[in-house]
Amino acid sequence: MTSPLSPALVRTAHVRLSDVHVAFGGRPVLAGVDLVAAAGDRVAVVGENGRGKTTLLRVLAGTQPVDRGEVRRAGTIGVADQQIPLGEQETVGDLIDLELAAVRNALACLEAATTALAEGQSGADDAFAAALSAAEALEAWDADRRVEVSLAALNAVDDRNRPLGTLSVGQRHRVRLACLLGAGHSVLLLDEPTNHLDASGLAHLTERLRAYPGVVVLVSHDRALLADIATSVLDLDPSSDGRPRGYGGGYAAYVEARQAERARWEALHAEQLAERQRLADDLSAAQNRLRDNWRPEKGHGRHTRATRAPGLVRAVHRRQEELSAHVVAVPPPPARFTMPELPQHQGTVALRASGVAVAGRLDHPVDLTLGGADRLVVTGRNGAGKSTLLAALAGALEPTSGTVTRARSVRIGWLGQESGLPARRTAAELLEQRFPGAVDLGLLSGYDRHRPIAELSTGARRRLDLALVLTARPQVLLLDEPTNHLSATLVDELTDALHSTPAAVVLATHDRQLLRDTASWPRLAL
Template sequence: MSSHLSLAPARAAHVRASGVHICLGGRPVLAGVDLVAAAGDRVAVVGENGRGKTTLLRVLAGDLPADQGEVHRAGSVGVADQQLPLGATDTVGDLIDLELAAARGALAGLDDATAALTDGSPGAEDAYAAALAQAEALDAWDADRRVEISLAALNAVADRGRALGTLSVGQRHRVRLACLLGAGHSVLLLDEPTNHLDADGLGHLTERLRAHPGVVVLVSHDRALLADVATTVLDLDPSSDGRPRVYGGGYAGHVEGRRAERARWEALHADQLAERQRLAADLSAAQNRLRDNWRPDKGHGKHTRATRAPGLVRAVHRRQEDLAAHVVAVPPPPIRFALPDLPEHRGATLLRAEGVTVAGRLTRPVDVALDSGDRLVVTGANGAGKSTLLSVLAGVLAPDTGQVTTARGVRVGWLGQESDPPGGRTAVELYDERVARSGRSAPGLGSLGLLDRRDTHRPVAELSVGARRRLDLALVLARLPHVLVLDEPTNHLSATLVDELTAALGSTGAAVVVATHDRQLLRDTGGWPRLAL
């Protein structure tokens, strides 16, 4: 959906949110969001699923009023969200016309103003100047050509007579994104714009966003896009005071700033706990002194001790009051992800695949050999057989030709792209059952830093997509595998967790096989061996 306010030039564009609060269904979604973005700023909004990223874009676009706070925008606004604004019978041309309505309107207004100026109508000069400024703000004359360029670069359908209902979800997304990139809006609000884009499309999107003269606010799990584009990061994940954080210095600045923020949070919380423990120890000591002096031995110093008792009672009361007055105001910080100490199995090849193929899915014979500590990244286009190969290596799928052998006692942990169907049991019940079946002494679910306490004890069917993915990873780790086989492991995970997971995978003693399209993960594992399918 697109909307616009005043058609200010891109250099005058700005978006400002002050103290924005939103509750949906009685649940706080956004609390105290402050954001200021001027022309040239590209703001990435990050956070776990359910933190209100898409809700914030709706508020900034003016589609959802804030319960508290204010939002101001200057410049025309183009919004790419997850809902298409037209129906199945409408055409690609209708969508282009809708997204270019502001540019078309500006040109029509300029034609009218030109005619009035020619006729010598009163006030025509001022009207013409205003109409010209509006057309120039959108660079309206070139809008259709810019859309055509983006349609081609994004590999989108350019047939304007094609019904939208005949297009796939990905094709519709690419057409709409091309329209927005070409419309000349001063402010772009983009929700997961990299969905359904190939490498060329990602390159074009990155180039256009970096060159955008106005304001860009984007929600994305694509860390490579954030690293390449963002100048500022708004982090909606929990903080020590419950308010969102804004980090300058691009995505690298966010990573470093959040690391420092987490360290301060942990230290402050630890200091407050230590002070509470000190007060509790002082109270216990005072109570012990009172008990020992309140009942003196018969016939020896009885009156002397009795006269000291009121002072001891007052000391106990003071310490009780001190302890009651001390509040641990800083909430406990989220537990960092902690990969268990996965076992090594030296002296033998853990897993070997020789000449494996799967009819129609993995047609070229593949050989793989993994020892403890080995790393492997499986790459290839969609349909090349990456997921199929990983399923074969994990023993989930039998090959049609070739064979897979696993050393005696070696456990293989497999993370597929899809979760098991949800059930009524809780996350901790499933995890504890997996640990019991493995016969291993794995760490408790809470110590992994993957799920918060509330999600740990909720039925799996009630978990968000992101929490389900975290549980999937926890269930894989419950068996303490010697080999980790991970298919698109970053799907639905926050950027912070992915960074922690990537670092842990690089240092574990287990063998690790990863298949991914995640561009930042591919960059971060640039030193790992590759198997191209």
């Protein structure tokens, strides 16, 4: 695909971070981040939830000041974060105008400069040349057409008079994304842009980003998108030296290098722990010898004790010094996700849907039967009713026609796309209240476990939702877009666990890599 954007954009696109540090409330969020990206670079920013990926995009956008370090950027910047900047009363047209503000301003300045030139005002020649250059850099005359193309490709609402309050969250994000793809910015900063896209929308986004001549900095859990477009990867997870690390060669090269580095890290940490344990054992043995030799067997006198004691004391001191001098310099690697042992429903049928439909949301009746360790992937474009079907199966939504039958003893775990967690409670409090004494699954950091849920990142709340579902040890898992907002590493670990769990699993997803990883599972296309 040929890019519609001007060569002037290519010349101006540039971002650079040097040793950037950001802390919130004294807690480091970004520490020692370096990044250089020029025109044509597509940088994937990865890391576990809470590592500062969204904060990094805000630093690049200029909305988050840094505590230390240098930030440089050149050219216009378009940002797709996880919050829509307008209220429910504003319209689709208002959102388009907001996202195309630079285009509108460039055309207005050119019109004013043209008028000044026609009137022969002093300095009008230079003002006109500057205004024309700015409009050309954005290809401002063609911006609305580019937006219309992307609105159609992303299956987004194109009625400019439609209030945003009548749109779903996904529809609003698709409108905003279409605007950014057409606005002609030098730099695109995208935070989880695939969360609300179906297969055709993902294909369009991939095509546009691969052809984008400016800088793209992308935060995404979508491993297929990262593999398709990333030219380099910035990993914000701490490495063995405690600093974020950049990797060239694209996403596949990053995965290979990161796995090798993780293996070395774990081996070095284990070696240092083993050496520390050896030194501790040597000290304990020396202390035991000292104690035993102060009480020699019968027949030995004071002289024997007196001659042995100094040497034994020196041996103990020497081993104490060796142990004190031994520092475990390699920090422990991050914890891995641990899937709980989910039980399998022993009956013939755990869950059955017969002619289930929901007016206006799931129009085509659905029949399905689940039992034992069955697997099912529900597919379909946005609006086809995938989330509605899972909510009906879980009992959270009553069908307008048809019936859902659940075995009397079956436990069903439903992970929806929207979180309704109590804002003021902490994750630890909520887990302890619902599941006293439950084991940690490795989904939440110690810091996130003790923060109010309202202060958690979107990804951390998603991890908590998943922890609550899994800790209930359901026999049937209903997972609606389970990879949304999760790190690529966690998604890989979760995917492996879903293959091996004895519980029945139903997935509704647009995640192309997850679809590939579950290619052998039965499909239900809506």
